[in-house]
Amino acid sequence: MTDFAHVTAWSGRVRIAFAPHTASVLHGMLSDVATRLGGSGRKGIADTTLFPDAYRRRKTSAEFRERHGAAMRAEVVAAFSRTLEAWPGGPELELDLAGARDLRLVLAHAQSAYLRKPRWEVPPDELFSTRWGGEIKFAWLQALESHVATAALSRADVPVFLEL
Amino acid sequence: MQLDEKWVVRIHDDNVNSHAGVALVLAELLDLPAEDCWAAAERIDTTGSAGLDPLRTGPAEDFVAALQVRGLRATLEPAP
Numbered sequence: 001m002t003d004f005a006h007v008t009a010w011s012g013r014v015r016i017a018f019a020p021h022t023a024s025v026l027h028g029m030l031s032d033v034a035t036r037l038g039g040s041g042r043k044g045i046a047d048t049t050l051f052p053d054a055y056r057r058r059k060t061s062a063e064f065r066e067r068h069g070a071a072m073r074a075e076v077v078a079a080f081s082r083t084l085e086a087w088p089g090g091p092e093l094e095l096d097l098a099g100a101r102d103l104r105l106v107l108a109h110a111q112s113a114y115l116r117k118p119r120w121e122v123p124p125d126e127l128f129s130t131r132w133g134g135e136i137k138f139a140w141l142q143a144l145e146s147h148v149a150t151a152a153l154s155r156a157d158v159p160v161f162l163e164l
Numbered sequence: 165m166q167l168d169e170k171w172v173v174r175i176h177d178d179n180v181n182s183h184a185g186v187a188l189v190l191a192e193l194l195d196l197p198a199e200d201c202w203a204a205a206e207r208i209d210t211t212g213s214a215g216l217d218p219l220r221t222g223p224a225e226d227f228v229a230a231l232q233v234r235g236l237r238a239t240l241e242p243a244p
Binding site: 050051052053054055056064067068071072075076101104105108109111115119120122123124142145146147149150152153154155 | 180
């Protein structure tokens with residue numbers, strides 16, 4: 001079964017064409033992470049996994065999370081909701097700049113579900129030592145995040161074509 | 165923590181965010197041209213981090229929160 005994602009940008013819009021299997025798996029991954037963001041316990045994703053310490057001292061960082069954590073998580077959850085609403089899982093997806101920014105954010109945070117450590121603590125040689133054998137899923141999230149961001153940054157008058 | 169204290173927002177390099185991802189976040193939050201954001205992302209990758217101009221506590225925390233929401237590793241340190 002062939003997996004692919006073709007990311008193009010033109011006139012301020014980002015378009016992605018997925019292989020049907022790629023679309024199905026990726027949509028399932030994002031839906032799963034969206035559910036886990038709203039959950040707790042072993043399958044939930046803690047604030048300390050989503051967001052690094054803001055201050056050098058642990059206590060001050062905990063206070064920062066008390067002040068901002070709920071609103072920050074709500075923003076991430078909202079981006080997942082908007083993305084999944086815009087993309088029901090079909091083989092084609094077209095986004096404006098705001099939608100592309102949402103998708104990049106979603107692809108970045110979704111990586112947390114597959115890593116053994118918080119994203120910012122993973123050394124290069126452990127990037128593909130993932131939870132539950134999710135190496136390929138993690139690699140797709142990382143590569144697509146880069147392609148979507150590159151497409152979203154492109155000039156409106158210069159067409160971009162990127163392939164995964 | 166004093167509200168009128170000044171803090172440097174520092175954006176750190178990591179092994180998971182792409183250059184393009186960092187540049188896109190900077191373009192959104194700092195409203196800079198894409199070329200400047202690519203250069204800033206490159207600088208963060210090369211030097212390990214970049215500090216922004218000092219801000220008072222409230223705006224500095226809000227900016228770090230915005231960067232972290234977008235998946236970047238951003239921290240606060242007292243302004244020199």
